[in-house]
Amino acid sequence: MAGRLRAPTGRYGGKSAAQRQAERRTRFLDAALGLFGGSPGYRATTVAALSEAAGLSTRQFYEEFRTLEDVLSALHLQVNAWAEEAVLAAAAGARDLPLTERAAAIFRAYAADVTGDPRRIRIAFVEIVGVSPRLEEQRLARRACWIDLICAEARTAVARGEAAPRDYRLAATAFIGSVNGLLHDFSAGWVDATLDEVVDELVRQLVGILRPPGWSAGAPAR
Known part of the structure; x- marks a missing residue:
């Protein structure tokens, strides 16, 4: 199926799926601010590097975004x-x-x-x-x-x-x-x-x- 992977639903750790998704998205954007806005820059950053900087997996990346x-x-x-x-x-x-x-x-x-x-x-x-x-x-x-x-x-x-x-x-x-x-x-x-x-x-x-x-x-x- 084309597009992003489907994010999990339901509650986990006292947080709803929407709350967990928002937190993951924030972590990816915070990591991107450091990598894109600092070193190595947007064009030299990979999905794997961004995911590692965010402390998340590449699977979780594709649940939130299609591309860098x-x-x-x-x-x-x-x-x-x-x-x-x-x-x-x-x-x-x-x-x-x-x-x-x-x-x-x-x-x-x-x-x-x-x-x-x-x-x-x-x-x-x-x-x-x-x-x-x-x-x-x-x-x-x-x-x-x-x-x-x-x-x-x-x-x-x-x-x-x-x-x-x-x-x-x-x-x-x-x-x-x-x-x-x-x-x-x-x-x-x-x-x-x-x-x-x-x-x-x-x-x-x-x-x-x-x-x-x-x-x-x-x-x-x-």
Whole structure:
């Protein structure tokens, strides 16, 4: 039969089959974070090596995943979800702050999350690239979500009279590339700056986009 092996059902050790399955999946993803995001990297990792690192069998691997690409896909989504959770929490807490302070809070949360664990930034910006058309589509879809978030913040700033009214999608697309590139280089040790200095630079760039030369703050847009 094609596809994954069927997982066992029933309770064992006081845990349901669903609970045991969730724990196994977490162990595989934790192990993948170390192997894919560290050494030897996704392309040099085998199912056997991942299973050994997780303390599980290859049979259990195939009960949860079809391929290592499926593991990388799930891990990439998880890394993005962690970052998104941090950003949304920061945005909620900074909702009433002026534009510059609000942007700083959001970028500080994002930067701290993605650079706090070098393995995460490698998964998000290195290992996922060029693996397959499916994962390229996923990577671009996740990037589109970040672009949507920047556009939403820009619309909020426009509504408050803090930014020039225009369509920011093209600018946001260019800007998110700068954000990811700078944070990757910082994490790799190629940028001679502190994380606060990196965040300050990103804030200056965003404010420069939202407030072009010749524009002055006015009444909130209606």
